[in-house]
Amino acid sequence: MSRWRFLLPLAAASAWNRRATLGLTLLAVILASTLLLAAERLRHDARHSFAQAVAGSDLIVGARGSPLQLVLHALFRVGEASGPISWRSYRQIAADPAVAWSIPLALGDSHRGYPVIGTNGDYFRHFRHGPGIPLQFSAGRAFAETGPGLFEAVLGAEAARQLGYRPGSQLTVSHGSGPLPSASHQDKPLTVVGVLAATGTPVDRGIHVPLAAFTALHLDWQGGQPLPGLQIPAEHVAKFDLTPHEIDAFLLGLHQRSTVFSLQRRIAAFRDEPLQAALPGIVLDQLWHSLAFGERLLRGLSWLILALSLCGMLAVMLAGLGERRRELAILRAVGAGMPQIAALLLLESLLLGLLGTAASVLLLAGLTSQCAPWLATHWGIVGQSPWPQGDELPLLAAILATALLAGLLPAWRASRLALADGLTPRL
């Protein structure tokens, strides 16, 4: 037993002696396994955060077109709107006896890159995320929707934090979205009255305003441009009927999930205008399905890169056998058997594998926390833990096993070196 115990410090000392070459190999292993883990984590986090965001609604209704486009636009504010739908249609469908609750959504404006969502108080009452968690206020209250409370806004956690707004802050909404919106509604500033607790979904980035305010902002606008010569000041908007004519989409919650398909059919057959109702979970499944090839490709490439880095390790170890002939022959002479020599080499690849995976876990944790805001902002992907979880653990084990496997060849070669190979100095 004790003949084996000595091997670990010996392997470590020997590796340390060759740290320059092994260090480079280690670097390659670290980068490759970081890539592999990152791809896996991105895939998992994307799926998870998308699933969290859509979990609360049974149906998403919008103008007829691509269901994926509708879901992405309504829930993630990614991509184009599928077209407006009339308020009357919304009221009609919301009155269906199968419907428990509905949330209207008017989209398209933004404030400093954060999407503005025109909606009503039902949003805060009925919206659910993750496993049925309702929205909660970390500060302030919901907007009032009418009277003096018309121009009020409720901010998602991330939007409030990034913009530095608290209840009482004022903001003006820009028409359109993107970094350089075309025009702004500067004459009608909104007051922040509430901030939502973080949800880990796109809600965190939203700036929620009453639908009536959304309508009021666009009173003196037509076709995406301010009407020349017409300016309706904020004090006077109350005189107008602020019921919206159009919204972009609405979310539905049903009394019984089992009625979802029949309601979906009724909405598809709606006579007044062409509508569609999308089941968000199914739409996402289809999305993942269509992305599966890309995912597999990415994963395949990552494995390939890992394999290349391990080939590098193999090459370094095999080349190292040349200069280690002496060392190994001496160990054989003082009593190390072939299995022990093989173990010594395997320990080295295990050591490299362990160091490589450990360092890549650390590197990835750092990367994850650095990139989290960017991923959430641009891709709607909310990271979970910076540390490996779930599928990443078997992946780590697989990387380690592959490193060990790569060590088998040098181990086998080394154990076959005759004592004589080390004895006679050769050129």
Added chain:
Amino acid sequence: MIANPSLPALAVRALRYQWPGNPEFTLNLPDFTVDREHSLFLHGPSGSGKTTLLNLLGGVLRPQAGEIELLGQPFSAWPARRRDAFRADHIGFIFQQFNLIPYLSVLDNVLLPCRFSPLRARRAGDPAASARTLLAALEIGGELLARPAHALSVGQQQRVAAARALIGGPEILIADEPTSALDAGRQSAFVELLLAQARQHRSSVVFVSHDLRLASRFTAVRELPS
């Protein structure tokens, strides 16, 4: 069971060995024995198979014909694993040069056999103290003990190698031209020290060299014909 002192330390019978893939060279060795606590001087021209023979005696190679008995045991008939264990327990090796693991300290190099053989560790008593005593007897001491082996002169390296071969008192000491890298003056001094320590540890010695001038100090001399 191993320490039957009446049997010879080493006995070779009708040995034949050929390297795989090298049909030009065949080592043929008729019978010879080395008695307990005796020393054999084995000489022969370069390429005559001296190193090959020592590989066979150390059990790293296995003869195609004939037998090697060590301490009365059918050594060459054993499987590799058992030969490895026996080598660790009962044989000390000194090579021509580059005997030491360069990144280990002098002391750690000397202690190597005790790491692989509990028996030798036990026989050394306190291995570290025993290593120091051996090294002192071979005129290595002080700050040299902690130095990495690559920072020693060749002469010092060979003496450290001798200490390593002797620690834990192995019954058999095998030396493959250990003096060929030393200058003439130091050669005889080294052989002197080595043989004195071997006597003290009651080890039998097989000493290989092509330099016949050293032969007179040994109890027996054999030639390996080319």
